[in-house]
Amino acid sequence: LAQGRGRTLRNYLLHWTEVVPPGRRWKRRAKDLPIQQRGAIDCENTQKVCIVGAGIAAFVAARRLQQHGFAVKVFGYCGNKNLGGRLFSEEWDLQAHKMDGAKKILEGAQSEASTIRFDTGCQWVTADDPRFLSEVERWQEAGVIEQWPDARIGSWTSKGVFERIPPADLPALFCGAGGMARIVEHLAHKVGDQNIEYCIAQKFHPSQDGRWVLEYEEPLDSNHLAFVGGNLPQESRTLRSDEAFDYVVLAHGLATNQPRMVSFEEAEAQRVPECLKRNVRFQTLQVLTLVFDTILPLPFDICRVEDGFEVAIVVHSSAKPGFAAGSGRDVWTIFSSAEFARELSLPKQKGEAMKQMEVAFFKAFQLQKYRSKLCSNR
Secondary structure, three states: OEEOOOOOHHHHOOOOOOOOOOOOOOOOOHHHOOHHHOOOOOOOOOOEEEEEOOOHHHHHHHHHHHHOOOEEEEEEOOOOOOOOHHHOEEEEEOOOEEEEOOEEEEOOOOOHHHEEEEEOOOOOEEOOOHHHHHHHHHHHHHOOEEEOOOOOEEEEOOOOOEEEOOHHHOOOEEEEOOOOHHHHHHHHHHHOHHHEEEOEEEEEEEOOOOOEEEEEEEEOOOOOOOOHHHOOOOOEEEEEOOOOEOEEEEOOOOOOOOOOOOEEOOHHHHHHHHHHHHHOOOOOOOEEEEEEOOOOOOOOOEEEEOOOOOOOEEEEHHHOOOOOOOOOOEEEEEEOOHHHHHHOOOHHHHHHHHHHHHHHHHHHOOOHHHHHHEEEEO
16 A cells, blocks of 8 residues: 655555454554554545556455445456456357457357357466455355366376376365456446446556545557557557545556556655565466367366476366356367466567467377367467
8 A cells, every 4th residue: 555645665565464344443543553453444534545456456455445434446457348357257259259450349249159258367266264265155145156066187297198186185166157257347346336447557646635646548449458468558548537545555466567567756655666576576378268169088177287388277168167158169278388478478479379389289188180170269
């Protein structure tokens, strides 16, 4: 959290240590408490908080602060009006949707029979911490998350053999019902659409009263891929927020020198993102989704490839809850190794990376005869 001008770095980084039940009151304000005790928040305060991010961290923070009486505004962007961050889900109609450069366009009437769904980031979650397990149970009650039962999980050895992990040795796996983004969408609904701005935070400027005004970029094109790989929208306009904020929460993962890393005009506050850039490594992986007209004869749903370079993790997307394609098509999502992603990290290298991953997938699992059944790659 970044607080107003003239404060020390200690005041910018607040450590929340206690979950406060809604409705409970404290006699002292958070700013009067030692930093280790600042989990206790006055529930009747009217301070405004700006939250930067479009994923689960941003919306959990927003909801929790609302429960403590703060007025929040979330500034996040995953292309168009999509949310999810690293819990981003994609939906494609193989007949109606086409690609025009970096843009996804609609060229016909959509049909469930030709629609496929897949997650492009986080594929599942486990829950062993009692506090998170309670949250997962609430999501289950709301119908936004389901357990993935009987998932076949293991490793593909260098000898071309699948070694399955015994189900009894595995924790319970949970997936978003029809996409991991359902979790974030559920949280966003709780926060309220009126408290969300679908835009890109650029820079915070100090106001005359010691608060923060946000300069942000509002995309003008409907491009759901604009955020991929750190790309910025091709058409946008720069605006400033109408309101000033008492606090800033940085809840996005771009802790590197990328064009979307938010900055502060004030030098002392800028020490916070600079600290993240120096100390937090954020690794992006290459992701490829393949769609087949037939079911592939692979013995797994989640597989780690030993010594995998182009292909490191393979997930059977069609086997996940709510993901079965209406047409019976088989969908697989492939993740590269971090080393491979670093070698081909530039946006102009994405096409070459996808080609190499596709070739490696068919070769590693001896699926060359099924290449003719490939109907789409994304």
